[in-house]
Amino acid sequence: MRKGSLYAVAALGALSDVAHAQSSVALYGVVDEGLNYNSNAGGSRLYNLTSGGLQGSRWGLRGREDLGGGLAALFALESGFNASNGKAGQGGLAFGRQALVGLAGDFGTVTLGRQYDALVDSVGAFAAAGQWGTAMSAHAGDIDNFNNSYRANHTVKYRSAAHAGLTFTGTYSLGGVAGDVAANQVWSLGARYGGGPLAFGMAYLNARTPAANAGSLFGNNTSTGTPSAVTSPVYRGFTSANTYQVIGIGAAYAIGAATIGATYSNIRFMHLGAVPGLNAMRYAGTVAFDNAEINVKYQVTPALLLGAAFSYTKGSPVRDTSGASRSGANYLQVAVGADYFLSKRTDVYLAGVHQKASGTDSTGGPAVAAIRALPASNSNRQTMVRVGIRHRF
Structure with missing residues (x-):
């Protein structure tokens, strides 16, 4: 009996070791901090230290x-923070960047929770902001969400296994409103291909009442769920829309050490005035934006990367409930950057962005330059220069 018990204990120990080897939990993170120069922050020059540039x-x-x-079970819990002052990001949410659990197998991956939409996964990385350009080089106000300013709550997400370099992604976010299955819902579809020197992607995103109280997209970046997260004058006045819709495509082609990329997005704020409390300008109908970007990066050495990008955002005219029409706003933007790797996990970088605005913006006044993640200018021009350091662990 004594010898049999010893054998049993040894067997259980071996099984425990196997189970441990087949399961894993990893701690990871990024600390990205830098010094910014803003040529016009509400009328004054601004020098400040901010968190989050490249990531x-x-x-x-x-x-x-x-x-x-x-078959495997998986989870991810990811919390954003401000390295400048130690505060939590995403409005103080415990895991505001991601919080998900799911299953993975030969069929692909199914996850549930707070997640990125298919537009971010399939197209976002082709823009300069998703590579070397920093978040400040995102399209005006990140109006197309290519730089994942907003996540979707209550989301079911499917990502296929790769087939000859092609993957498909679909998401559906439940609005949770009794008696109205469409209220506050978000859904997206996307596809991405990567093989050899060519890569491309396309996606569609549709969000209902995106900025309503406890809304489905714009509002969920804060702990209260209110639309205060939308501060950019590029589209702050259009958050009364019943539907926010984005169609995006992107591609990149590598030629030796150089990679040329391009993106296009069409953004629509449809049925303006559906949320009356957010419609101070009394807008009606639909306003649309078209954005195009071309970018290039060059790997000078294994440690040094250089990049440049040009983007243009054009807004359509918008009318109010009286039938009067106002011209739309246009934003021209140029970005340059250099990234030098001190090691596999640590790099230093320099980035610059210049934006020029024209026309009439969503607030009803002359369009002002509004580089993403910066205080808006009080004129139609704004320039940002950032020098930063990033460490990944």
């Missing part, structure tokens, strides 16, 4: 457990 500062946990038969 938002964050820490997270991700885990995976092998369930056998090719």
Whole structure:
């Protein structure tokens, strides 16, 4: 009996070691901090230290457990923070960047929770802001969400396994409104291909009442769920829309050490006035924006990367409830950047962005330059220069 018990204990120990080897939990993160120069922050020059340039500062946990038969359980919890003052990001949410759990297998991956939409996954990385350009080089106000300013709550997400370099992604976010399945819902579809020197992607995003109280997209970046997260004059006046819709495509082609990329997006704020409390300008109908970007990056050495990008955002005229029409706003933007890797995990970078605005913006006044993540200018021009350091762990 004594010898049998010893054998049993040894067997259980071996099984425990196997189970441990088949499961993993990893702590990871990014600390990105830099010094900014803003040529016009509400009328004055501004020098300040801010968190998040190439990437938002964050820490997270991700885990995976092998369930056998090719099936695995997984989770991710990711929290953003401000390295300048230690405050939590995303309005103080505990895991405001991501919080998800799901299953993965030969069929692909299914996850549930707070997640990125298919537009971010399939197209966002082709823009300069998703590579070397910093968040400040995102399209005016990140109006197309290519730089993931907003996540979707209550989301079911499917991502296919790769087939000859092609993957498909779909998301559906439940609005949670009794008796109205469409209220506050968000859904998206996307596809991405990567093989050899060519890569491309396309996606569609549709969000209902995106800025309503406890809304489905714009409002959920704050702990209260209110639309105060929308501060950019580029589209702050259009958050009364019943529907926010984006169609995006992107592509990149590598030629030796150089990669040329391009993106296009069409953004529509439809049925303006659907949320009366957010319609101070008494807008009606639909306003549309078209954005195009071309960018190039060059790997000078294994440690040094240089990049440049040009983008143009054109807004359509918008009318109010009286039938009067106002001209739309246009934003021309140029970005340049250099990224030098001191090691595999630590790099220093320099980035510059200049934006010029024209026309009439969403607030009803002359359009002012509004580089993403910066206080808006009080004129039609704004220039930003940032020198930063990023460490990943």
